[in-house]
Amino acid sequence: MNKYISCLIVFFLIIFLFVSCKSTIIDEDEFIEDIFENINMMFETDIQDYDFIYQMKNMVSGVYAFTVSDNGELYFSNWIDEGVVNEIIDVFDLNGNIIDTINLSQFAWDIALDELGISEDELENLTEPITISLDSFLPSSMTIHDNFIYFTERNQFGSTSTRVFYYNIENEELKIITTLESFTNVRNIVFSGNFLYLHGRDVELLQNTNRPHILFGDSVKSVNLITGDIETVFDESPIGIAGMDDDELMVYAYDENEGFYFLKHGTDVRIYNNLRNSINNFYFNMFGDSSIIYSFGDFLILTTLDESDIERELARDLYFLSSKPFVARSGFLFYNTHSGIRRICVREMTLGTVLNMAHTDPGGTAYYTPVPVLPALGIQTRNMSIGYYDLAFRILSGDNEIDIYYLHSQHDISDNIRRRGAFYTLNDIPGIWEYLDAVFPYVRDAALDENGDIWMLPIALDTTLFLYNERLTAEFGIDIDSINTFKDLTFVINDLRERNIPVDSGAQYEWFFDRYFYQIMRNNNGFNRNDFRTMAEFFYDYINFVKGEWSFQNSQFLNANDFAYDEYFVEIDGRRLWDWRGRYLFTPQSLSLSRFNINLALSHEIYDDEMFFEQLKSMYDGTGVYNHIPLNYIHNRYMKFPSISGMAESDITVEFIAVNPNSNNLDEVIEFLTRLIEYQMNLENSFILKDRSTYTDRHYINDVYGILNYKDNFIRFSISSDLIYDDFRAFLGDEITLDEYLNRVEFKINAYLNE
Amino acid sequence: MRFLRKLKSWNMKCIYLLIPSLAGTFIFFVIPFVRVIYYSFIDNQFRRNFVGLDNYVQTFQNEFFQLALQNSLLLIVICIPVLILLAIIISLVLSYGIKTLRKTRAAFILPMLIPTASVAEIWRLVFTGETVLPVYTLFIWKNIGICVILLTAALTAIEPEIFEAAKMDGAKGIKLHKRISVPLILPTIIFTILLSIVNSFRVFKESYLFYGTNYPPSHSYTLQFYMNNNFLKLDYQALATSSVYTMILVIILVLVCFGLQRRYSR
Incomplete structure (x- = not known):
């Protein structure tokens, strides 16, 4: 009997193990397939690979607001001067071709009559003159849902109210939904459920002046599209709002005591994020008063108005881009530049073409572990922090999970990768030779192995300066x-x-x-x-x-x-x-x-x-x-x-990328590196490019440039000081004599270099 | 054909029952072993150029491999005789000596039960200074338990009549054990020596934890350190060739042990 019971237990154990392994594999594969399937179904494309920056070629200047429909069409609010100024919304398809132009100005007359509450016929029969103001309808914020474009007007100077409109694309009809009194500068409009949510500023007109006065700062108001009711739903320092997939509103706000938090409207649960603590006080300030938050899927995209370009140091699921409007839809992040619209693929690349990046985590007091500072170039990199043993094991076992190694010349494994040939040769990456010619000569030397092949892509230099x-x-x-x-x-x-x-x-x-x-x-x-x-x-x-x-x-x-x-x-x-x-x-x-x-x-x-x-x-x-x-x-x-x-x-070190020769995603890796090279080549004040004209003319920049451009500089790939650190401490603590210390160090260094 | 005929004559059930074990051995031992041999003949596993015996020559000429080999052999030559001798004495005392001591038999298993990390930490309190003694002592202390168990089991299996006959012939005391007990348990002693030799190649963990580094003092730098460090340096070839050398060394030691056993059995 016991025999049968044992057999049964073993059988179920095997089944359990099989199912466990199987389910993990299936989940991941299915998820990757789902991502591509959904994207392609949504866009009616057969895209397996996504462009990272999308530059509109036939853009007109002066974009004020824009949004993106679920099928990827871009809607821009715009104006053109054809003798008469017309406010328009241009519509572009996925390829950047204009497919429609909605002239909002043509509705000005009808809207004006609507607001006066009279019809064309009644106008004809008026006995007394009236004033009709043909106001601007230029959208300052807009969103699209089904066939309706919802937008708010751009406030005129001194105005204390904001009109909310919808434009029915199918019927080509423009209507005022409501007018929000004492509420202006609407930054973002979100459609969620049967509500429009608007993030703007509470104002009132100062007495005896025509200057609006800010009352309480920002608030979020809701407009019930069925009943027309207006309600202030949030007034505790909102930073941004986003619609969620479940027709709920997500608010991102600031609490003086605790910092920034997410709040799902209708609940009291505040989820504080630790940006303030974990990143830097500087970033805390970057939120300012004009950040915008978007959601798509599980992601929350936070943007801020800042003069700088993409902030490279930040976490991967938060994006701080330039001072332009953003829209996130279906895995793309769109943003408006002076010259056009760029599209960054964000979500699609996280799995199917993810580049699993490894940077070593040596630990130890004497080490500094570099934080990946790669820009988001359309291929999201999932960072895996792994130790030396694991990394060595992965490399030697031909592991293909990691695609690129993000390393520092100070890590002793860096030199081992170079000497042992554990890299994919980068000679054929487009633009790489030009890039190596553009960086300081000693950086170029470091990027070449003994056979003259490019074994790594240098990203940034580091050294200790004396300020x-x-x-x-x-x-x-x-x-x-x-x-x-x-x-x-x-x-x-x-x-x-x-x-x-x-x-x-x-x-x-x-x-x-x-x-x-x-x-x-x-x-x-x-x-x-x-x-x-x-x-x-x-x-x-x-x-x-x-x-x-x-x-x-x-x-x-x-x-x-x-x-x-x-x-x-x-x-x-x-x-x-x-x-x-x-x-x-x-x-x-x-x-x-x-x-x-x-x-x-x-x-x-x-x-x-x-x-x-x-x-x-x-x-x-x-x-x-x-x-x-x-x-x-x-x-x-x-x-x-x-x-x-x-x-x-100076003793200069370099942060670099080497490619795992066993990577399953070599095509994506090459694409990513190509974009990265292009990005690097266009950097200003990079402190890696040797072209002096790419640096701002300031005395302190000249100093640093001079140090980096010194003729005898070279990149070293050294052994780790961890090797002798304990002995050093033992010597300082009088546990061992100087000679004992030196003997230990001599053996260790010689062994490391020669074994 | 003879092999096939013999195979056919076996009960098929036996063959079926052997398959999982054979498959495991093949996958986890035979294939890796063949790969190690292969890696020892190429320049590195990314370029894979055949280099003949170059890796063997380089490894053998490497001064740190020589140092590691020397230290590993010293560990065997010094520690194993001490270990076996101590184990035999303790086993004899436990089997035939003071009866109250037999109750302490279980204590010899304790070193095997205590986690190595704890042992290394305690050993650090006991030993200081630049000496090889801690590793040697740790090795003997850690392994004596299993040796005593094996030898005591062998001693207790000897028929009492043999001792009685020997005593009647005038043998007694140490002479009795030298002439009767030890020769009778010689196969077990040889097995214990082999086991200890294999364990001596696994002393890395204790040594690593005791010194807390991949680079212990030169006297404690053994083959395992050499291999481990080359693994971290991605030098699979040095790792593979030194593994092959270690294997050859173990085979030689095993053959010597069998030769001794055969000689003394006669």
């Missing part, structure tokens, strides 16, 4: 040119302290250990006892390991990677403001952070102290919008970071 305030260093009598080595730097810091100038010595020694290790090992020539002895003695002398601080005179321990401030805060009316960010004398700063700050400085164009001060003061007064203000760049300069040996070149 200093030229005016302040001069005021304090610091000869900045004399700081070539770290010993020179410590001499300057101690000198400042002796003169009672507040100096922060919070730089973490792990970071410096890392820098110096790479400097010593930059040629991978093996172990040099003298170099490592010098480095060990240097750190031993300058670091109080027990306290975890630098042993400068009167040392203080702070967590910032800054050396010296001239002041920690700005005082206004006796109160300290922004006590964590003042101006500083000098600081180490990574190129990646510098690039960010420089672009920020350029976008804000803050170039003098007065503007800087005014910005702070407006914050203090509560009248200004919180803004991440970069350091006052007018006095900022960059120089090469002091090295341990005083070497002239």
Whole structure:
């Protein structure tokens, strides 16, 4: 009997395992098929591959609002001057060909009569003259549902009400739905259920003036399309609204205490996102007062008005694009540029042609793990963070799940991929040779393997820069040119302290250990006892390991990677403001952070102290919008970071993409890389392209460019400092002697390089 | 044909029952083994150019492979005799010595039950400094349990009459065990040695956890470290050739053991 029971258990176990495996596989395959099937059914196409940017060729200028129908047709509000100004809606098909033009102005007469409540016949029989105003109907926001285009008018100056219209495409009929009093600047209109939801601004007319006054800021109003009832459905600082698939409204809003959250209308459940915490305060401000949120499927697309182009650092399911209207439909994100409409495929690529990207996650205090900064170029990349063991295993086992490797030259596996030939040769990628000719020569060298084949696509450079305030260093009598080595730097810091100038010595020694290790090992020539002895003695002398601080005179321990401030805060009316960010004398700063700050400085164009001060003061007064203000760049300069040996070149690293030769999606990979190259080639202030004309003419940019363009620079693919980090700590903690430390390091480095 | 005839004469049920096991062996052992051999003859698995014995020559000439081989052999030469000797003594004491000690028999299984990570952590508290002793001690401590169990089982299987006859012939004490017990359990001793040799090649985990790095001090750098590090460097060829060398080494050691067994059995 027991035998039969055992057999049954084994049988069911096998069935269970089979079904488990099978269902996983089927689910994924079905999902991919569904995506393509739905898209193609929707568009009546046989598309298996999607264009990433769609540029309209026959666009007329002056687009005010636009929307996209479910079948992919683009509707733009527009105007043309043909002696008489006509407000129109142009309709384009998927290929960018104009298929219809709706002249809204032709309805002006009828609408005017409607509003007066008289017919054409009654007009003929009027006994007294009346005034008929042929207003503008130019849509400021619009949406399309079935055969109806719903839109709001563009408010005239001083107006305090907004009319809501629908245009029946089939009957060619324009009607006013309602007029929203004390409500203007409608940013977004959403059709959901039997309601129109409008996100706009509550206003009233100031007495004795014709100037509208903002009452409470933004709110969301609903218009019941059946009863015509108008209701304020949300007035707690909405940022954007979106219609959901289940005919519900999703609101994205801001709470002063908790930050940003999503709220499904009709419920009390607020889903806070952690953008404010996880990304950066800067992005928190980018939402501003004009963000728009869209939904499609499981995605929520958040847009914001900002002058910069696609923000590359952000999460993949949030898109921050340029300061133009957006519409998301059926997996595409459309946005309006000055010259036309671009279409970015967003959703379709997440599975069928997904590029699974791997970046290594080495861990350890001395490492920095790069965050993928690839732009969304129509092929969404799904990031897989994997460790060395897993990555090595995947590469050696011919794994085809990962398509591209997003790596950093500082990862020791990078060099192993190059040396072992574990890459797909990129020689035939369109434009790649031109791109390599366009980047700094040492970057080109790094991209070629020993046979002259292109083994990786360099994306961005990084190095440690020395940022200093030229005016302040001069005021304090610091000869900045004399700081070539770290010993020179410590001499300057101690000198400042002796003169009672507040100096922060919070730089973490792990970071410096890392820098110096790479400097010593930059040629991978093996172990040099003298170099490592010098480095060990240097750190031993300058670091109080027990306290975890630098042993400068009167040392203080702070967590910032800054050396010296001239002041920690700005005082206004006796109160300290922004006590964590003042101006500083000098600081180490990574190129990646510098690039960010420089672009920020350029976008804000803050170039003098007065503007800087005014910005702070407006914050203090509560009248200004919180803004991440970069350091006052007018006095900022960059120089090469002091090295341990005083070497002239900088230790530069590169973030790059290598392609898995076993990838199942090589066609998509090639397409993606082609677009990426095009994107890279058009970057401004890239700090990787050597063409000086692609950089803005600012003194601090010239500094950085000069450092990167130094003739002896080269990219190094070094071994990991993790190799000896524990021994280094053991030595600093007096657990082992200097000779024991050196012996261990010698064995490890020699073994690593020669085993 | 003879093989087929013999196969036909078997009960088909036996063959059916063997199929899952054979399939598993083929898929999980034979195919990987053939692949390892194949990888050892190509330049790398992405380009796959045949390079003959180049990989073998390079690996054999590599100073760190030589160091690893030397350390692995030292571990076998030093630890295994100590381990077996200790295991025999403990087994004899447990089988024929003080009766109260027999109750402690279960304690020898404990090292096998304690997770290696915990053991390595405890061992770190015991040992400090630049010495090979912790790894050797850890290996002996960890493996002595299984050896004692096997040897004690073999000793208890010896017929009491044999001892009685030997005693009547005047044998006693150590001489009794040297002449009677040990020769009788020689096959088990050889098996225990083989098992310990195989286990000595698996000492990587303990060593890795004890030193906390892929690069332990030179005296503890064994073949497993060499192979593991080359795996991380994507050098499958060094990994494959050193595996083949290890296999050859194990075969030689097994043959030596069998030779010894045959000689002493006579």
